[in-house]
Amino acid sequence: MEALFLLIALVAVLGVVVLPMLRRRREREEFERAAANAQARTGPAERSPDQVSLSKDGDSAAAGGLVPVEQLDIRLPGPDDALVDALEETQRTQDWRPAGQLLALTDDSEQRWQRVQSLAGAAAMELATWRAAGEQPGGQDAGWLRRWRAEQPNDAGGAQVYAQFLVWQAMADPGAAEYRIILEEARTVCGEAARLAPDDPVPYITELFIARGLSYRRPDFDALWGQVTQRDPAHMGAHLAALPYLSEKWHGSRADADAFATAAAAGAPSGSLLPALPLFAVYDHLPDVQLSPSLYQGAVVADAIEAAQFAVNGVRPAHPVEPHVRHLLLCFLVRAERYPEAAEQVRAIDGYVGAIPWVDGENPAGQYAAYRAMAIARQ
Numbered sequence: 001m002e003a004l005f006l007l008i009a010l011v012a013v014l015g016v017v018v019l020p021m022l023r024r025r026r027e028r029e030e031f032e033r034a035a036a037n038a039q040a041r042t043g044p045a046e047r048s049p050d051q052v053s054l055s056k057d058g059d060s061a062a063a064g065g066l067v068p069v070e071q072l073d074i075r076l077p078g079p080d081d082a083l084v085d086a087l088e089e090t091q092r093t094q095d096w097r098p099a100g101q102l103l104a105l106t107d108d109s110e111q112r113w114q115r116v117q118s119l120a121g122a123a124a125m126e127l128a129t130w131r132a133a134g135e136q137p138g139g140q141d142a143g144w145l146r147r148w149r150a151e152q153p154n155d156a157g158g159a160q161v162y163a164q165f166l167v168w169q170a171m172a173d174p175g176a177a178e179y180r181i182i183l184e185e186a187r188t189v190c191g192e193a194a195r196l197a198p199d200d201p202v203p204y205i206t207e208l209f210i211a212r213g214l215s216y217r218r219p220d221f222d223a224l225w226g227q228v229t230q231r232d233p234a235h236m237g238a239h240l241a242a243l244p245y246l247s248e249k250w251h252g253s254r255a256d257a258d259a260f261a262t263a264a265a266a267g268a269p270s271g272s273l274l275p276a277l278p279l280f281a282v283y284d285h286l287p288d289v290q291l292s293p294s295l296y297q298g299a300v301v302a303d304a305i306e307a308a309q310f311a312v313n314g315v316r317p318a319h320p321v322e323p324h325v326r327h328l329l330l331c332f333l334v335r336a337e338r339y340p341e342a343a344e345q346v347r348a349i350d351g352y353v354g355a356i357p358w359v360d361g362e363n364p365a366g367q368y369a370a371y372r373a374m375a376i377a378r379q
Helices: 002-010 018-022 031-041 059-064 081-093 097-104 109-132 143-151 156-171 179-196 202-213 218-231 236-246 254-266 274-284 299-314 322-335 339-349 364-378
Strands: none
Touching: 081 097, 081 109, 097 109, 097 143, 097 156, 109 143, 109 156, 109 202, 109 236, 143 156, 156 179, 156 202, 179 202, 202 218, 202 236, 218 236, 236 254, 236 274, 254 274, 274 299, 274 322, 299 322, 322 339, 322 364, 339 364
């Protein structure tokens, strides 16, 4: 789950994941050939889509109406042309105003949350790239974000982006000596952002990451969560940010995470994505070895898949978090050998791979393409 947020923030130009981008890439074989070989030579239980590698070519994808592997966008889970345009202009000119103006015009709290993370991730990636290149004078070093804060200290958007930027800085190296110091600074900036926009849930959602990293006591976490739900009780992004704190990998347990997800799904308003939350809770607690389809055909996973399908089929149009749900559905449906349903997800999301589970691997585009190939070949 944590990779979802690192993805939204630290990948490529916008967002969501520095670390997967800095990992070495596997050599790729052409995905249609891989799918055909997997189908001809092995059964699903013997070879999973995760074991299929891809070629560097991928040109034949276009022949089937799919986006070639090398053209898959690893920055985002789905399209956001306005964000891409504003960010590219900001990074080209090192002028924060295009990004600041876009954020000022973003009223939808789900979309605002995603754009804050993406802008912060862009700055984090820019700074990391500059440092890796030897901190060359005149290089792009996220100076636009520093100027945004310096020139408009009372701009809520700038404070929100800077707070999330600090979170990504800390999470990129949790073993660093300054890890807690950076998170403490991020918490201070979250407080400033909250004072500048008292009704906006985004600063409190960012603090959910900090709560995890600084090991908030459960009563303190619950109080913070109350601040979020007071402002937007059905915010899907907020629930995704809160879920890892409650998982057994951090400060809770599988039972805690399941209870949180189930309660949110049960109380979801019409048009919400919250019924999909149990699928994310299941994903957070998958065993390390998980090749057998029987795991994904059992009642627990089947119920979570059904709830997630219900959510995406009934969600309000253009919900910013919908692509995240569809990417996870594609993974689970392929593993459950429900290929026609998986192919439906491919048709809805193809072209973008900035989401879990792909960002949890070394090669997000390649892994997505392998699952896509399996879904299309066997539908």
